[in-house]
Amino acid sequence: MENLASDHLYSRIAEEIAERIDSGLYQPGEKLPGIRVLSDKQGVSPATAVAAYRKLEADGFIEARPRSGFFVRARRSISFAEPRQTDPRTSPRPVNGQQRALQLIEASRQPHIIPLGAAVPDPSYLPSRAVERALASAARQHRVRCSGYEFGSVPELQRQVARLMAESGSRIDPNDVVITNGCQEALLLSLKLMTKAGDVVALESPTYYGLLQAVDTLGLKALEIPTDPRQGMSMEALQLALEQWPVKVCVVMPNFANPLGSCMSDERKRALLALASRYDLALIEDDIYGSLRFSGQRPSCLKTFDTEDRVFHCSSLSKTLSPGLRVGWVVSHRHREALAYQKFLLNSASPSVTQLAAAQILESGKHERHLRVLRGELGRSVARMQAMLDRHFPAGIRVTRPEGGFVLWLELPVSVDSTELAQAALQEGISIAPGALFSTTDKYHHHIRLSCAVRWSDRVERALIRLGQLIKERC
Numbered sequence: 001m002e003n004l005a006s007d008h009l010y011s012r013i014a015e016e017i018a019e020r021i022d023s024g025l026y027q028p029g030e031k032l033p034g035i036r037v038l039s040d041k042q043g044v045s046p047a048t049a050v051a052a053y054r055k056l057e058a059d060g061f062i063e064a065r066p067r068s069g070f071f072v073r074a075r076r077s078i079s080f081a082e083p084r085q086t087d088p089r090t091s092p093r094p095v096n097g098q099q100r101a102l103q104l105i106e107a108s109r110q111p112h113i114i115p116l117g118a119a120v121p122d123p124s125y126l127p128s129r130a131v132e133r134a135l136a137s138a139a140r141q142h143r144v145r146c147s148g149y150e151f152g153s154v155p156e157l158q159r160q161v162a163r164l165m166a167e168s169g170s171r172i173d174p175n176d177v178v179i180t181n182g183c184q185e186a187l188l189l190s191l192k193l194m195t196k197a198g199d200v201v202a203l204e205s206p207t208y209y210g211l212l213q214a215v216d217t218l219g220l221k222a223l224e225i226p227t228d229p230r231q232g233m234s235m236e237a238l239q240l241a242l243e244q245w246p247v248k249v250c251v252v253m254p255n256f257a258n259p260l261g262s263c264m265s266d267e268r269k270r271a272l273l274a275l276a277s278r279y280d281l282a283l284i285e286d287d288i289y290g291s292l293r294f295s296g297q298r299p300s301c302l303k304t305f306d307t308e309d310r311v312f313h314c315s316s317l318s319k320t321l322s323p324g325l326r327v328g329w330v331v332s333h334r335h336r337e338a339l340a341y342q343k344f345l346l347n348s349a350s351p352s353v354t355q356l357a358a359a360q361i362l363e364s365g366k367h368e369r370h371l372r373v374l375r376g377e378l379g380r381s382v383a384r385m386q387a388m389l390d391r392h393f394p395a396g397i398r399v400t401r402p403e404g405g406f407v408l409w410l411e412l413p414v415s416v417d418s419t420e421l422a423q424a425a426l427q428e429g430i431s432i433a434p435g436a437l438f439s440t441t442d443k444y445h446h447h448i449r450l451s452c453a454v455r456w457s458d459r460v461e462r463a464l465i466r467l468g469q470l471i472k473e474r475c
């Protein structure tokens with residue numbers, strides 16, 4: 001118990017100092033307060049103050065200079081190169097082997113497992129008390145609505161989603177919002193509406209495995225398009241694919257894609273819309289990570305530039321508020337009635353109580369305030385993970401440098417079979433996502449995805465050190 005408490009204490013102090021470094025209060029090269037000063041100021045033992053500084057050092061924030069003290073590092077240097085633009089070189093093909101993803105999700109839910117595999121934020125990143133209170137108050141205030149059938153979407157939430165989108169530059173009619181059970185259902189409904197079995201869907205390579213599962217369920221064929229880890233799907237490659245194949249729909253994650261972390265510029269977003277217009281293509285935008293830029297302004301949605309009403313805009317509150325609420329949405333003016341009907345056929349409606357609770361949290365401004373803190377926290381978690389990889393993983397691997405979201409994509413030496421690595425890691429209580437899950441090709445058999453939104457602790461750090469060893473043993 002005592003250990004846990006002091007673990008927590010030094011982590012908290014380290015976190016506070018990291019925040020000051022990030023916000024520029026402590027400048028690169030600046031000397032930090034001495035151990036005695038820090039321990040007096042924080043009311044902790046000198047050993048705890050040293051532990052906090054050691055942690056910051058391990059995370060790459062500061063450096064110890066012999067006999068001089070601790071200094072803010074000039075730049076948190078990452079020595080790893082980034083992965084290059086992907087080159088799936090493939091034709092449209094059905095999806096196989098996605099059942100393995102379920103095992104991964106199951107594994108990451110077990111308390112003894114370090115969950116680096118699933119892209120689910122640890123509850124400590126989410127405002128669970130606010131969600132609990134909003135659920136209780138929604139149930140109390142709207143007894144009748146919550147216990148009966150309420151077909152269609154809850155209007156209060158439709159309005160809040162429209163407001164959220166207005167803040168990111170998209171003016172939409174609240175009636176165009178169809179509330180779904182998470183973003184996954186939004187993607188599924190949109191795909192279902194625009195395709196029939198055997199149709200070809202263009203997607204980023206690698207892509208989110210839930211999307212591959214939707215493609216699989218609907219009997220579609222996936223056509224993977226080369227994607228740059230910074231700039232997103234290659235428009236040149238997409239154009240070539242459109243010339244060659246009868247693509248019905250293109251699904252993209254323009255902002256902080258999973259797993260690459262790429263973010264398309266506004267220019268590219270416009271280029272994508274122009275291509276879609278030329279080839280009469282429907283676009284499905286998955287913007288679930290769009291509001292999670294670590295600092296600065298949120299990137300625009302594709303929907304913002306959608307003058308022809310081609311984009312199905314899909315998102316949810318799963319990464320910012322609560323995955324358990326299962327509140328997501330799809331926005332389309334032209335297809336709103338058809339989408340609402342599909343939703344009705346599938347499961348009548350999403351529960352009113354969760355929709356009303358979500359609407360309350362959005363309206364109260366709590367979501368926005370939470371986001372402000374969360375974005376910084378995720379940025380620091382990603383930086384911390386990168387620093388750990390830098391120290392403990394073999395040289396020569398490639399690691400992405402996302403500016404938002406919370407996952408990293410790693411290219412390991414080709415000799416590493418990441419599916420086998422994932423099994424070996426699981427035996428030791430560590431869950432990671434092997435590259436094969438993110439593609440219909442075998443191009444990513446030596447890649448892994450790591451989630452950084454874990455609750456940092458010595459256990460997590462030990463797990464990362466062990467993972468580095470397991471990789472080195474396979475190089």
Ligand SMILES: Cc1ncc(COP(=O)(O)O)c(C=O)c1O
Binds near residue numbers: 181182316317
């Ligand atoms: C890119 C992407 N889209 C959709 C989803 C599914 O989100 P939800 O839990 O809201 O259904 C996820 C969840 O991991 C995701 O990463």
